[in-house]
Amino acid sequence: MQDALKNKIIDVCNKKIADKGENVSVSFYAFFKNKNDNPELFMEAATWWIKTHKLDHFEKAVKIKNLISGIAT
Template sequence: MTPNLKDKIIEVCDKKIAQKGTNVGISFYAFFKNKNDNPELLMEAATWWIKTHQLDHFEKAVKIKELIEN
């Protein structure tokens, strides 16, 4: 996973946790705008989320942040 995507995921997780608390759930779509302007990066995130870690559609932001940081 690219460093830029890792940084973006941590940034989004931190923001969601600050807004809604530690129980907030997110999907990998949370890391992207509502339009698909970077399909390669979207596929990288989807592959990491679905194939590599076999995560559900929605997961706790704290769990995703922990996976990225470790």
């Protein structure tokens, strides 16, 4: 996964956690605008989320942040 995408995911998760607490959930859609301006990056995130990790549509932001950071959950 590209470093820019990893950093964006961590930033979004940190913001969501700061705003709504440790139990907040996110979808991979949270990392993109409501416009398909970078389909390759979107597919990279979707593949990581769905195929690689077989995650549910919504997952705890803390879990996603830990997966991206390489911390076991």
